[in-house]
Amino acid sequence: AQSVTQPDIHITVSEGASLELRCNYSYGATPYLFWYVQSPGQGLQLLLKYFSGDTLVQGIKGFEAEFKRSQSSFNLRKPSVHWSDAAEYFCAVGVTTDSWGKLQFGAGTQVVVTP
Amino acid sequence: DSGVTQTPKHLITATGQRVTLRCSPRSGDLSVYWYQQSLDQGLQFLIQYYNGEERAKGNILERFSAQQFPDLHSELNLSSLELGDSALYFCASSLTGDSGNTIYFGEGSWLTVV
DSSP: OOEEEOOOSEEEEETTSOEEEOOEEEOSSOOEEEEEEEOTTOOEEEEEEEOSSOSEEEOGGGOEEEEEGGGTEEEEEESSOOGGGOEEEEEEEEOSSSSBOOEEEOOOEEEEEEO | OOSOEEEOSEEEEOTTOOEEEEEEOOTTOOEEEEEEEETTTEEEEEEEEETTEEEEEOSOOTTEEEEEOTTSOEEEEEOSOOGGGOEEEEEEEESSOBTTOOOEEOOOEEEEEO
8 A cells, every 4th residue: 555754744944944845655656746735724735746747846836846756755845935834734645546536645744934 | 715615614513413514626526535634643535426426435434424416515424423533624626536636625624522
C-alpha cells in the first residue's frame, strides 16, 4: 500500500526567508502528487499538482514543487515567505493504477511565519 | 472559493445522537468524496461516489453512511455518535472521479460530540 511521509511536523520561518517542505512517498509506480494548504479555520486549497511531464511544477501563491523519482520525493518550495503563508500544508498521493481518484494524505506540516 | 459547499459549518451534538452533513459539489462535477480530519488520525478518506453510485470505500465506520442523490448533492449520516467522532468532515468533488482528477475540497463541517 502507498504511504506519504511529511518528516517535519512544524517549521518556523522568518518573513522573507525561503521555505522548503519535504514530502516522501512510498509506491510501486509514479503516483499523482498534490500539495494542499489549510489556513486556520479554512478548507483545503490546492496549491499544485504533478501528473507527468516536467518535474518542476508551478503552483499558486508563488509555490513550486519538484518531483524526484530517484528520491521518491515531492518537496514544496517558496523563495520568499509572506506572513499570510502561515498555515498547515499537506502532501497527498493519488494512486495511478486505481480507477478511482481517492487521495492519501501526509500528516501535514505546520508553518509558522515570524516577523 | 472551491465551489464545493458544505452545511452546516459547525455542529454540536450529544453522544448517541445522529447527524447529517450535506454537500453540494462544484458545478459539473460528478464525483463526491468524504474525508475526516481528526487530531489523532489526520486526514482520512471515508467514501467516494460517482453519479449516485458508491465507487470506493475507505476507513468508514459501520455507524456512518453516505449517499449521493440524483441532483449530485451528497449526505453523510453519522449515527450513535461517540466522543471520538468529533472531527472536521470534508466533502470534496472532482469531474469524473477518475484517478488523476483534481479534487476540490469544501471548507468542512466541524462536528463536536459532547
